[in-house]
Amino acid sequence: xxxxxxxxxxxxxxxxxxxISKASEYVSVLKGEEKSFKQSNRINAFMFILFMVLGxxxxxxxxxxxxxxxxxxxxxxxxxxxKIDFMLWLTIIVTGVVFLMTQILLFWFAFKYQHSEKRTVxxxxxxxxxxxxWTVVPAIFLTILVGFGLFYWFKITGDAPKDAQIVEITGKQxxxxxxxxxxxNVLGRKNYRLTDASNGNALGVDxxxxxxxxxxxxxxxxxxxGKPVQLVINAQDVIHDVGLVHFRLxxxxxxxxxxxLWFTPKYTTAQMKxxxxxxxxxxxxxxxxxxxxGHYSMRGVIVVETxxxxxxxxxxxxxxxxxxxxxxxxxxxxADSTAAVATATMSKPLAQLK
Amino acid sequence: MSSETxxxxxxxxxSVHSHDSHEAHGHDHHHEESFLTKYIxxxxxxxxxxxxxxxxxxxxxxxxxxxxxxxLQLGYPDASFPILEDLFGKWAAGGRxxxxxxxxxxxMHGTILVFFVLTAGLSGTFANILIPLQIGARxxxxxxxxxxxxxxxxxxxxxxxxxxxxxxxPASGGWTIYPPLSALGQASEGSKLGMDFWLISMxxxxxxxxxxxxxxxxxxxxxRTKGMSMTRMPLTMWxxxxxxxxxxxxxxxxxxxxxxxLFDRNLGTSFYLSEIVVKGEILPNEGGSAILFQHLFxxxxxxxxxxxxxxxxxxxxxxxxxxxRKPIFGYLAMVGSLFAICILxxxxxxxxxxxxxxxxxxxxxxxxxxxxxxxxxxxxxxNWLTTLWKGNIRFxxxxxxxxxxxxxxxxxxxxxxxxxxxxxxxxxxxTYFVVxxxxxxxxxxxxxxxxxxxxxxxxxxxxxxxxxxxxxIHFWVTLVGSYLxxxxxxxxxxxxxxxxYTDWSNWQxxxxxxxxxxxxxxxxxxxxxxxxLFVFNFFYSIFKGRQVKSENPWGANTLEWTTPINPGHGNWxxxxxxxxxWAYDYGKDGREFIPQTEPIGADESKx
Numbered sequence: 001x002x003x004x005x006x007x008x009x010x011x012x013x014x015x016x017x018x019x020i021s022k023a024s025e026y027v028s029v030l031k032g033e034e035k036s037f038k039q040s041n042r043i044n045a046f047m048f049i050l051f052m053v054l055g056x057x058x059x060x061x062x063x064x065x066x067x068x069x070x071x072x073x074x075x076x077x078x079x080x081x082x083k084i085d086f087m088l089w090l091t092i093i094v095t096g097v098v099f100l101m102t103q104i105l106l107f108w109f110a111f112k113y114q115h116s117e118k119r120t121v122x123x124x125x126x127x128x129x130x131x132x133x134w135t136v137v138p139a140i141f142l143t144i145l146v147g148f149g150l151f152y153w154f155k156i157t158g159d160a161p162k163d164a165q166i167v168e169i170t171g172k173q174x175x176x177x178x179x180x181x182x183x184x185n186v187l188g189r190k191n192y193r194l195t196d197a198s199n200g201n202a203l204g205v206d207x208x209x210x211x212x213x214x215x216x217x218x219x220x221x222x223x224x225x226g227k228p229v230q231l232v233i234n235a236q237d238v239i240h241d242v243g244l245v246h247f248r249l250x251x252x253x254x255x256x257x258x259x260x261l262w263f264t265p266k267y268t269t270a271q272m273k274x275x276x277x278x279x280x281x282x283x284x285x286x287x288x289x290x291x292x293x294g295h296y297s298m299r300g301v302i303v304v305e306t307x308x309x310x311x312x313x314x315x316x317x318x319x320x321x322x323x324x325x326x327x328x329x330x331x332x333x334x335a336d337s338t339a340a341v342a343t344a345t346m347s348k349p350l351a352q353l354k
Numbered sequence: 355m356s357s358e359t360x361x362x363x364x365x366x367x368x369s370v371h372s373h374d375s376h377e378a379h380g381h382d383h384h385h386e387e388s389f390l391t392k393y394i395x396x397x398x399x400x401x402x403x404x405x406x407x408x409x410x411x412x413x414x415x416x417x418x419x420x421x422x423x424x425x426l427q428l429g430y431p432d433a434s435f436p437i438l439e440d441l442f443g444k445w446a447a448g449g450r451x452x453x454x455x456x457x458x459x460x461x462m463h464g465t466i467l468v469f470f471v472l473t474a475g476l477s478g479t480f481a482n483i484l485i486p487l488q489i490g491a492r493x494x495x496x497x498x499x500x501x502x503x504x505x506x507x508x509x510x511x512x513x514x515x516x517x518x519x520x521x522x523x524p525a526s527g528g529w530t531i532y533p534p535l536s537a538l539g540q541a542s543e544g545s546k547l548g549m550d551f552w553l554i555s556m557x558x559x560x561x562x563x564x565x566x567x568x569x570x571x572x573x574x575x576x577x578r579t580k581g582m583s584m585t586r587m588p589l590t591m592w593x594x595x596x597x598x599x600x601x602x603x604x605x606x607x608x609x610x611x612x613x614x615x616l617f618d619r620n621l622g623t624s625f626y627l628s629e630i631v632v633k634g635e636i637l638p639n640e641g642g643s644a645i646l647f648q649h650l651f652x653x654x655x656x657x658x659x660x661x662x663x664x665x666x667x668x669x670x671x672x673x674x675x676x677x678x679r680k681p682i683f684g685y686l687a688m689v690g691s692l693f694a695i696c697i698l699x700x701x702x703x704x705x706x707x708x709x710x711x712x713x714x715x716x717x718x719x720x721x722x723x724x725x726x727x728x729x730x731x732x733x734x735x736x737n738w739l740t741t742l743w744k745g746n747i748r749f750x751x752x753x754x755x756x757x758x759x760x761x762x763x764x765x766x767x768x769x770x771x772x773x774x775x776x777x778x779x780x781x782x783x784x785t786y787f788v789v790x791x792x793x794x795x796x797x798x799x800x801x802x803x804x805x806x807x808x809x810x811x812x813x814x815x816x817x818x819x820x821x822x823x824x825x826x827i828h829f830w831v832t833l834v835g836s837y838l839x840x841x842x843x844x845x846x847x848x849x850x851x852x853x854x855y856t857d858w859s860n861w862q863x864x865x866x867x868x869x870x871x872x873x874x875x876x877x878x879x880x881x882x883x884x885x886x887l888f889v890f891n892f893f894y895s896i897f898k899g900r901q902v903k904s905e906n907p908w909g910a911n912t913l914e915w916t917t918p919i920n921p922g923h924g925n926w927x928x929x930x931x932x933x934x935x936w937a938y939d940y941g942k943d944g945r946e947f948i949p950q951t952e953p954i955g956a957d958e959s960k961x
Contacts, residue, residue, distance in 0.1 A: 003437050010883065017887065018894075021823035025900060028822075037748075040822065044749035047830060048757070055837065066845035069866040084781045088848075091778060095768040102735055102764045109742040110757055113678070114749070121941035122744035125681040130740070131733065138732040142725045142771070149725075149775040150718050156780065157714035173541065173633070192629040193636055204631065237632040238535040239644055241709065241784065245850030245863050248781040252710045254644050255534055256628030259711035284863045288784040288852045290528040292535060292542045293453040296855035 038115070045114035052107035056100075071245065074276055077283070077304075078263040081248035083152040090148060094141055156249075160262035164228040167221060169285075170203055171233075171240030171253040174294035176285055177203060180216040182319060187232065188212020195236070200324040204236075207321060217320040221285070221302040223265050224310045230262040240298065243288035246272070250288055265304045272304075395505075397497030398923040402504050403482030404815060407808070409504075409511060410475020411889060417466035422882050424459045427451040429875025431857050431868075445523070454543050456856040457526040461544065462518065464529030465552070467797065469559055470514070472662040474507050476804045477601075480665055481570045481594045483811060487914035488588050490579025490931060492924045495572040499565050506562035510555045517551035525552035528854060530655065533626040533647050537618045540632045550619065553612045560605045560612075567605075570598035579913070581933035585689070586950070588912050588937040589682060592689050593668020596696040597661050604657040604700070611650030618642070645710055652703035659796045660699040664692060666803020667734065667763075670756040672937075673810050674738055676910045677753035678745030679946060681938035684737045691730030698727045708776040709783050717776050724774035731767050735760065746941075750908070751825035752810030758833045759802040765837075766795025769844065784854075787847025790840045798836045805829075808892070813907050817920045818899030824891040828884055835881035842870050911937050911949045 028036035067073055076082045113119070168179040168187055181187045188211040195204035205212045223229050233242055235253035242261065243250045251261040273281045285300030305313070396402060426435065427450075434449035445455035482500065486493050494500045517524040526544025527536040531552065539546040574595045578587070617623040618639075626647045627639035675682040682688060704712060704720040738760050747753065769791040772778045782788065805828075812820050851864045858864040906915040913933070917925050931951040939948040943959055 003435075014887065014890070017824065017827065018890070021821045021827075021891075024823045025821055029900075040826070041747075041749050044754060044826065045747070051830075051833070058837075059841065062842055062845070066842060066867075066870065070845050070848040071850055072848055081781075084777055087775065087777045088772070088781070091772050091775065095771055099764065099768055102739065103761060105739050106742070106757065106760055106764070109739060109745075110747060110749075113742060113745045113747050115746050119746050120944065121678070121680045121746045123681065123941045123943075124683060124740070124744065125938065126684045126686070131684050131687045131737075134736040135729060135733055139729050142728050145771065145775060146722055146725050149721055149777045152777040153718065153721065154714060156777065157717075172631070192631055195631045195634075195636060197634060237630055238538070238541050239532055243784075243850070243852060248850075250709050250780050250783055254711060255630050256640075257643065257645065257711060278862075280862055282862050284861060286850075286852050286861070286863070290457075290532070290535065290854045293457060293526075295457075296453070296852075296857055297860065299861065 045111050048107045048110040078247035080156045080263045084248040160230040161228045164230040168232040172236040174298040176300035178218045178221050182214030186211040188215050213321040214319045216317045223304045225268045228264045233259045239289050240287050241289035243286040268304045397501050399482045399494050403479050406478030413470040420459045420463040425875040425878045429872040458523045461526045477665045490913050491577035503562050503566035510558035513555035517548050522546040524548040560609045567598040567601040579930045586936045589671040590668040593664045597664045600657040604654040608654035652706045656703040657699040662800045666800045669807040670759045673752045673756045677748045680745040683740035691733045694730040708779045721776045752806045754829045755802045755806035762799040785847040786843045786851050789853050790843035813902040820895045828888045831884040838877045
């Protein structure tokens with residue numbers, strides 16, 4: 001009912017605007033086009049100045065409302081993230097100055113040089129000095145931005161430290177699966193043709209490879225604070241993306257082409273709860289590459305903790321190979337917990353979020 | 355008709371083709387044009403331009419409506435709208451937009467607006483209408499190819515429109531249709547039949563674009579009237595010329611990408627597929643590269659944003675100069691910067707792929723080349739500002755939209771400096787910061803250029819004016835609304851909020867923007883309503899608008915204003931005028947404007 005109501009109001013508003021517009025056209029013909037042109041020209045010139053003033057005020061107000069909800073208001077949770085934040089602020093300052101300068105000039109000129117019969121325009125087709133000036137100055141500032149940008153880019157994408165912890169993360173519609181290399185610090189070989197979620201091998205690990213026997217699988221990622229970690233990123237079906245907002249990092253997960261990403265977490269989850277003042281805080285992994293109808297629900301969780309906490313968690317885990325062997329030994333097929341989660345989420349993507 | 359078809363400008367010198375003078379508009383003395391040859395299968399560039407424009411407007415309404423629908427979901431994720439179920443059935447069961455529906459809407463919104471509205475609707479319209487009129491030609495180099503160009507576009511439109519009604523829905527993997535998602539029907543409903551329709555439609559669209567583009571290039575190079583050297587052309591012509599070059603060189607690459615994807619989908623090839631397990635099913639494909647598609651796609655995809663933006667830049671340059679009553683500042687620098695943008699457009703595509711695992715060393719070159727584009731862009735902005743400086747500005751609706759364009763181009767261009775820098779792209783990639791960036795700089799800014807063009811050249815197209823009051827309402831609501839919609843999105847982007855999410859309520863990191871989303875959705879609906887007002891104004895004014903009384907209503911220098919108010923096929927009833935000067939002698943030697951057709955006076959000052 002209210003739908004029809006809104007529709008009728010809309011139609012009436014249209015008719016009203018149309019009638020006013022037609023009437024004003026007739027009025028302008030009666031008044032003389034010259035006179036009505038001058039009047040509307042003055043109004044529009046004033047509107048530009050008004051727009052600029054209100055717009056700048058609006059931008060300030062928007063900042064007041066929303067700044068605290070962005071990541072600018074909290075420290076980056078990784079060493080790479082700090083570099084990115086610095087780069088971000090540098091760019092905000094440079095572009096901010098240009099933004100204010102050009103927008104104010106634009107609207108000021110529009111107002112100042114509105115039509116007037118007294119003014120004769122200044123015939124000014126070109127000026128090489130001016131044009132050189134605004135070719136060279138932007139080029140200098142851009143060189144600075146490119147310089148800083150590439151310096152950090154190579155730091156961030158450079159080789160991970162030798163002692164980095166290795167964690168494999170694999171994306172599929174619509175959840176993440178983790179694998180730890182175990183004591184040998186080597187991930188066992190994989191072959192996608194061996195993938196068999198119902199028999200405890202959701203990742204397609206090749207059990208023939210001895211290095212896989214101590215690999216540990218999990219649905220949650222645990223990291224040690226202050227210790228570099230290298231993520232080995234895979235996807236099984238379509239392209240996903242490991243988005244780590246608090247660490248300010250991101251890397252695609254591409255089927256058939258493993259990618260890597262490394263960083264050092266700076267704060268434990270508990271510390272971040274204090275920093276953000278949010279008791280519910282968790283490090284989240286968001287899928288940042290469109291991957292299908294459940295894309296928006298493809299959420300993973302990272303727990304950053306102290307070495308002791310991490311060791312305790314790791315000790316509670318059983319290598320996947322052992323789990324599979326145990327399941328195979330007694331005839332009763334008992335899927336392991338990871339696979340159960342995986343199967344459940346396949347049909348109901350939101351299940352694991354609740 | 356065909357025997358008289360004017361498709362060879364050289365023959366125009368003979369001036370035998372004075373079809374209908376403006377007095378006798380609609381009553382052809384020389385030969386009868388049937389409805390079919392005049393309005394449907396027309397080879398007159400002006401009619402073809404109008405066909406592109408009106409088809410573009412229809413697509414814009416559809417594409418805009420889709421955005422209103424998905425903004426309903428984003429702004430009111432908990433609400434139920436029973437009317438949606440009445441209209442869309444299972445796609446909106448319970449009055450709520452389903453995930454599949456949401457992604458289909460987003461994908462179609464992007465596809466329609468990028469290709470059908472801002473490529474075909476924008477450069478198709480203005481290249482066709484303006485090229486022969488502004489360079490002084492009777493028609494395009496090939497009127498027939500030009501007609502085919504429209505009808506291939508129409509076919510592409512039919513196929514895309516049909517895909518909306520398929521049981522499994524239209525393509526829904528995002529307008530960039532990255533495989534494997536778009537290659538595997540198992541992975542998504544939209545990757546079933548809808549995706550084949552998308553690819554076929556796009557192939558037809560590319561044919562249309564190539565037919566049009568080749569025609570634009572050859573017309574500009576070969577059919578300029580006497581005295582119209584390249585450096586005397588209005589900036590609109592330069593912009594459209596570079597646009598056509600971009601399209602001709604980059605669209606075929608997308609075609610190859612699309613054809614390979616069709617093969618992967620239907621013939622079992624593995625160009626983009628390797629080592630895939632989808633929904634538990636192990637696929638045999640090995641050895642392909644999903645990233646290959648992204649290279650092929652963005653090799654068009656990036657030039658594409660300039661294909662959209664350059665014509666807008668050209669028209670804005672022209673309109674700013676005409677209505678400031680002052681020459682465009684730095685004409686050669688404007689041409690040079692268009693050229694620089696055109697070249698660089700081909701060398702930056704991988705900046706869309708910084709986080710795909712691209713070799714960081716290779717990425718560094720793309721950072722450098724991408725940020726280099728900021729230099730010609732800065733030149734353009736400062737030149738536009740200087741054009742306004744010490745001018746005598748008339749705020750015609752076209753002028754308002756041109757000034758709005760400059761403002762939006764600055765705002766959206768500056769955020770490109772963030773995203774083009776790979777270090778920041780790691781953080782901001784695929785967040786709402788990107789959505790805000792490209793909507794402002796490519797979407798809204800180009801729309802402003804298009805509106806400016808429509809308002810400015812409407813008198814040439816239909817011999818009538820659009821209603822000014824409605825135009826002012828249209829401009830101010832759209833300008834304010836665009837900033838209200840897209841400015842706050844930068845903030846959610848800086849919070850890392852990913853794009854293409856239907857719902858953020860289950861996320862700790864992104865659920866703090868619900869009130870903002872509701873606000874944006876409300877503004878989006880208002881802005882959409884005002885666009886409908888524009889459409890109404892457009893169609894109403896074609897028939898009932900205030901009549902144009904003089905040949906040169908804006909006091910402009912360019913050649914299109916030397917034609918009759920309603921030019922017939924052939925444009926000039928007598929000889930094509932000769933050109934003696936550039937297009938921007940405004941305010942020179944105390945004269946308000948000096949048309950290009952006026953010979954240089956003996957005591958005229960030099961510049």
